[in-house]
Amino acid sequence: MSGPHHVVVIGGGFAGLEAVHRLAGADVRVTIVDRRNHHLFQPLLYQVATASLATSEIAWPIRHLFRRRDDVTTLLAEVTGIDTVRREVALSTGEILHYDTLVVATGATHAYFGHDDWEPYAPGLKTLEDATTVRRRILLAFEQAEAETDAGRRAALLTFVVIGAGPTGVELAGTIAELARATMPQDFRRIDTRETRVVLIEAGPRILPSFDEELAAYAHKELERIGVEIRTGAPVTACGPEGVMIGEKRLPAATMIWAAGVRASPAGAWLDAPMDRAGRVEVAADLTVPGRPEIFVLGDTAMVKDQDGKPVPGIAPAAKQQGRHVAATIKRRLAGDKAPRPFAYSHAGSLATVGKRVAIIDFGRVKLKGWLAWWLWGLAHIYFLIGVRNRLSVALSWLWIHARDQRSARLITQRDVKQPGGGS
Structure with a gap:
């Protein structure tokens, strides 16, 4: 041509x-x-799933990004x-x-490791649709618990299981715990959301296996401090409408999230x-x-x-x-230079947030934890966002959560045709 x-x-x-x-x-x-017609900032997808950010704050239409580039054509x-x-x-x-x-x-x-039938009960987190599905299930669980009269069923509705303790799983578990303990208690009359159980399950020997062991141990301690139950060396053997099986033990739970592979x-x-x-x-x-x-x-x-x-x-x-x-x-x-050149990767560091004021950063020789790491984590993520409006919007949302424990994106916009765990 x-x-x-x-x-x-x-x-x-x-x-x-x-x-x-x-x-x-x-x-x-x-x-x-x-x-899809949008570019997605996946590192903050879990914050949409946990009602901290709106979908429009972490996604941008691809056509708009290249609107001034006549050499670029976008096809959906x-x-x-x-x-x-x-x-x-x-x-x-x-x-x-x-x-x-x-x-x-x-x-x-x-990847469900040969158990794709688990996906309807434990959705993963890769797209905006995934995030809004998870957000809907989390918020509906609290709503259904408020109306539930059976104690056992109410306990299952207030149990949230995160499967996989890499950065996404850790960040999800920590944010759900803070949502239940700091944001929502005053919103309900029949339940105490502070009694919510958040269980983080990891098949390996420790959480955050890609991080330095000392930083991972610090994150483990901080998660437990905010109420997350951590079970390591415990692979999930079954996942269904009533909860999960951890080895031979059954854990009743209405909401499960997959972050394992x-x-x-x-x-x-x-x-x-x-x-x-x-x-x-x-x-x-x-x-x-x-x-x-x-x-x-x-x-x-x-x-x-x-x-x-x-x-x-x-x-x-x-x-x-x-x-x-x-x-x-x-x-x-x-330009006429056909000689192949190898890709050289430069590792800028690994980051994970444990809660709204705690994070860990592994720069190799330099390792940070606590509130300073949290601020640097936030600045790094804001830097990678596209556009001044989105950077300001996310920064203001985080400052509001930091100061007031309020998350403004707690909207149930659509209900599953069949809610796993017995809803309809």
Whole structure:
């Protein structure tokens, strides 16, 4: 095809959008394909699920982000297949896109380790729809408990189980505990929300396995201080409408949230590329598919290794670095430099918040915990948000929660067709 070099980017997450941003000014035309019309700031998704933030504060229309870029076309569609020989991408709309360079950054979804039948009872947290579903179930549990006369059933309604104690699970458990103990007690008359049980379950020996052991121990202690029950070395063996099984023990609970694992999108199958057990494409050192230098795979879709041969973590800074690397590679190729250059990952640190005034940060040699870490955690997340309005809005929401223990996004906007645990 004639015209500028055509770059097709599948996925409007951190990696894909960073690549598009960095291609500004290059002699290319770019087409972004995503099945949703918005870019989502996933690190704060749990705050939508726990009624701290509104959906519009952590998501932005992709078209709006590139409204001043005439070289960028945005298509709302799903990819149905990729022909790597013809260099074509087939879309659900029936359109076929020809590409000169393909960037695949389609992210990941929940992994239930062979128990996909658990998903209706323990939804994960990857999309805005997931977040509003979880928020609805959390808030409905309190409403149903207020009307419940059976003590056993009321106790189950006031029991919240978070499965998986990585950063998302820890942040969810801590925020639910504070929601129940600090925000909601004055709103109800028949129940005392401070009697809520929040149970964090981890199959491994400790929470936050990717963090320094001392910081993880501090987070463990702080979670228990705000009322979270932590069960480590305890894999979930069953999950259903009445609660979970932890080993051989049953825990009645009406609300369960899955934060235990992820699996990559089907991009590896589209590309007929080598994949790891999680479905991630095993890319070459320069982030290309082996044998296909015109195809890059980024973010949670790819198994990327750092300079020491260790897997690069699936976090936003890593995805953005990969996007920058790909854009720089495309620009060099257009200038005639075809030599592959390996991706070099620079770890900026790991962060997790335990409560509204407590966080942990692992910068490697420097480790922080407590209120100072919490402020730095907040500043880092605000920095990565898009647009002044969103930064101000999130900052004001957090300051209000910090000062008054009030969360303004406690709206039940839609009810499940069948609420797990007996609702309808």
